[in-house]
Amino acid sequence: MTALLAALLIGALVAFVLWALSGPFRARAAAARPGDSDARRALESAKESKYAEIRDNETDYRTGKLSDVDYRELDRQLRAEAVEILRAIDEFDAANPAPSD
Amino acid sequence: MAFAGRLALVLALVVCVYGIAAALYGARRGRRDWVDSGRRSIYCLAAILTVAMAILEVAFIRNDFSYNTVANTSSTTTPLLYRAAAMWSSQEGSLLLWVWLLSIWASVATVITRNRLRDIVPYASSVLLGFGAFFTTLLVFFDSPFAQTHPAPVQGAGLDPLLRNPSMLIHPPMLYSGYTFFTIPFAFAVGALVVRRVDADWIRVTRRFALASWLFLGIGILLGARWSYYELGWGGYWGWDPVENAALMPWLISTAFLHSVMIQEKRGMLKIWNASLVLGASTLAIVGTFLVRSGVLNSIHAFGASTLGIPFVALIAAMTGGSIYLVVSRRDVLRSEHTLDSLFSREAAFLLNNVVLVGLCFVIFWGTFFPLISKAVTGTSAAVGPPWFDRYTVPLALILVLLSGVGPAIAWRRATLANARRNFLLPLGAAAAMAVAAYTVVPISSSIGVVLLFCAAAFVFASVGQEFWRGWRARRATSRDSPPLAFLSMVRRNRRRYGGYIVHLGIAVLFIGVAASATFQHEQTLSLQVGQSTKVGAYTMKYVRATGSVVTDPNHTGATMTLGAVLRVTRGGHYVGTLRPSAGYFPSSPIVPGLVVASLISGDAVDQIGLQSSWRRDLWAAIKPLGTTLPANGTQLPEEQLISKADALIPANEPGADQLSLAYYLLRAIVTHYRNFPPPASFTLIASPLVMWIWIGGLIVLLGGLTAIWPAPSALRSRVRARYLARVAQELGRA
Numbered sequence: 029m030t031a032l033l034a035a036l037l038i039g040a041l042v043a044f045v046l047w048a049l050s051g052p053f054r055a056r057a058a059a060a061r062p063g064d065s066d067a068r069r070a071l072e073s074a075k076e077s078k079y080a081e082i083r084d085n086e087t088d089y090r091t092g093k094l095s096d097v098d099y100r101e102l103d104r105q106l107r108a109e110a111v112e113i114l115r116a117i118d119e120f121d122a123a124n125p126a127p128s129d
Numbered sequence: 130m131a132f133a134g135r136l137a138l139v140l141a142l143v144v145c146v147y148g149i150a151a152a153l154y155g156a157r158r159g160r161r162d163w164v165d166s167g168r169r170s171i172y173c174l175a176a177i178l179t180v181a182m183a184i185l186e187v188a189f190i191r192n193d194f195s196y197n198t199v200a201n202t203s204s205t206t207t208p209l210l211y212r213a214a215a216m217w218s219s220q221e222g223s224l225l226l227w228v229w230l231l232s233i234w235a236s237v238a239t240v241i242t243r244n245r246l247r248d249i250v251p252y253a254s255s256v257l258l259g260f261g262a263f264f265t266t267l268l269v270f271f272d273s274p275f276a277q278t279h280p281a282p283v284q285g286a287g288l289d290p291l292l293r294n295p296s297m298l299i300h301p302p303m304l305y306s307g308y309t310f311f312t313i314p315f316a317f318a319v320g321a322l323v324v325r326r327v328d329a330d331w332i333r334v335t336r337r338f339a340l341a342s343w344l345f346l347g348i349g350i351l352l353g354a355r356w357s358y359y360e361l362g363w364g365g366y367w368g369w370d371p372v373e374n375a376a377l378m379p380w381l382i383s384t385a386f387l388h389s390v391m392i393q394e395k396r397g398m399l400k401i402w403n404a405s406l407v408l409g410a411s412t413l414a415i416v417g418t419f420l421v422r423s424g425v426l427n428s429i430h431a432f433g434a435s436t437l438g439i440p441f442v443a444l445i446a447a448m449t450g451g452s453i454y455l456v457v458s459r460r461d462v463l464r465s466e467h468t469l470d471s472l473f474s475r476e477a478a479f480l481l482n483n484v485v486l487v488g489l490c491f492v493i494f495w496g497t498f499f500p501l502i503s504k505a506v507t508g509t510s511a512a513v514g515p516p517w518f519d520r521y522t523v524p525l526a527l528i529l530v531l532l533s534g535v536g537p538a539i540a541w542r543r544a545t546l547a548n549a550r551r552n553f554l555l556p557l558g559a560a561a562a563m564a565v566a567a568y569t570v571v572p573i574s575s576s577i578g579v580v581l582l583f584c585a586a587a588f589v590f591a592s593v594g595q596e597f598w599r600g601w602r603a604r605r606a607t608s609r610d611s612p613p614l615a616f617l618s619m620v621r622r623n624r625r626r627y628g629g630y631i632v633h634l635g636i637a638v639l640f641i642g643v644a645a646s647a648t649f650q651h652e653q654t655l656s657l658q659v660g661q662s663t664k665v666g667a668y669t670m671k672y673v674r675a676t677g678s679v680v681t682d683p684n685h686t687g688a689t690m691t692l693g694a695v696l697r698v699t700r701g702g703h704y705v706g707t708l709r710p711s712a713g714y715f716p717s718s719p720i721v722p723g724l725v726v727a728s729l730i731s732g733d734a735v736d737q738i739g740l741q742s743s744w745r746r747d748l749w750a751a752i753k754p755l756g757t758t759l760p761a762n763g764t765q766l767p768e769e770q771l772i773s774k775a776d777a778l779i780p781a782n783e784p785g786a787d788q789l790s791l792a793y794y795l796l797r798a799i800v801t802h803y804r805n806f807p808p809p810a811s812f813t814l815i816a817s818p819l820v821m822w823i824w825i826g827g828l829i830v831l832l833g834g835l836t837a838i839w840p841a842p843s844a845l846r847s848r849v850r851a852r853y854l855a856r857v858a859q860e861l862g863r864a
Contacts, residue, residue: 034133041137041180045144045173049151052165066247066330073330077394084395084541087623090603091596092551093540102542110857 134184134275145262156251175232195281204287221274228264231309252320300352307346308414313338315411322455344834351827362736374497375417382410385486397466408452471543533633534589559591560584589637628837639826645819666816675807677800688713708739710750725792749815
């Protein structure tokens, strides 16, 4: 009885493994959208990081670690960097339009 | 079912090898389907190993002693909860736990990155499956948890009584979770360096897993320290044991990484440093795993000598060599985008913090491996002890605590003198006030090191408190939230920052506990008769009476005999509390005919600590009831002569059950005699200040870590993003 159970268990495992590993070869490949690409993702991450930096800068100012002058100068610089990233995203999207449905 | 378990491990190995090949082939040829198949191998590995774990757990729970690992570490007398956990008290069971946890966390990482880092993931998957292949190879060819003996023994050897402690149920899974989590940032670092891409996206993924590793490993280290303090009977929580050090080193390096990766995020600096740190932390985690299993260094935590040393050395060599090659060959990609604006900046503070952390790790590494180093150089193995470690780690720890107060108070990029005055005035004032208190009110002035640490801690408390206060005030000024809500939303909106501040607070609290308890501990080891007292620091401890009990437990789930003492503690004539230390004597297995009474108590002897703990001080006591050594088995037993006489009274031709019954009766009589006419007992008595601060500090660190790792609510992210988008777009329109 135990031997039968063991055989069934291993059989089920092998079947599961074969099914799982062969799945990508059986499925149709989905069309990649520009939003899915690594380059787009990297730009999105860079944007998020830059926004986090802008917020951090503002928090530092509000908690008294930066003077007025330093804060505004840094804020200008960071927003300019954010703008560059947004431009890069726009350029990427323009060069890689999403396929029409 | 053991055969099914063995087959499952072989299947796991095959899946790992296939997955590595599929992922690499897919990456090289640009074939998404092969890459996905390789990725799915990780899920399959997790499924297979879950089945293997379940088979072994069922064997433990069902007391199937045909499994060697069950017979060696469990018994019918082991309570169910400890039986279920006994698996990881053995070499092979813990290896299975290790690779199972690896497969689970690798699956989580694979799910999270299923649509990201597509060029990196194939190589990261290969590395993770490579670790899986290594450990399953060990399980298949070196140390199988499914090895059997037929016919199966009737009874197992039982779990080491030292491990029958709730902390030990969770300590190995936490520790191994920390070690296995480290493989994920390692794998993604290797993948990123292979494809030459170390950008913001890679940082986000890697940082979160590094933080999880750091958190789990920290919990594991703290639980181990608690177990040592409550269970091992020496009164300490950290002994600079090689295995303890091996867990601390990757934790220190990952602490450094978590700080300096922020600099890479903001300024694109320290890329070589960060790559080296994340690769180094993971390599050290494997070194820690190696130390427990190889027997190269003596440790109470180790499994002892085994054949696994050489494979682990080979893996560590491959990781080290491969890491160095990748960092050197990719140094063009790892070039810094900016330089340090100012030495008076948060970046500079973080950099100094990292140097100190790496320095600490180096000191600990040197001291840990000194026996091997000295043997290689001089031919003689020489070890260094706690005084050596303390001499070099204490000053570095002091600097670390100080920096944990400097960092929060200083701005990114550059700080001005005017702002420095504003931000450091209160923390410096707090430190100065503590210095005055140290020489007037708080009795710590006899140790300059402790005074400096208390001042540094006061600096941290004030600095972090100031940050919370100002942040809360700023939040209230910009929102209509009530005071408590403003505080919560302040933390929620910036979990990384405030979670980090909470961690810094916790570290300061923890180090206060360590400094005070290590420096101002009073300890006595002496022999006392009933009625005698001794002074331990400001406390008087009096041995009031002996205690003893015998448990008739045919299942022998606990100590058969417990001998102890009642100690009355006073201070200045006023009653403070009562301590009840005891020693538990477990049965040996099997019961030896002719020595039935002795066998009932000549297994392992375990200290049960008498402890009274408060936020101000701990009173700690351990007892060793005195006796003479029985030549037969070397076990030190109290009332040895009485035990021998009792054994002689038991007729050899009595049935086993009757012999046992009589043995218990006689043992009770012996214990009653012990209670009424107690011989002197050896006590270790300790009065130690602020020990509880260590555990409280650890909990605060845990809270801070959880705060930092908790994901921000996506709706909030969207709102914030939309607002900033609008502002940036506005600027664009004006430009």
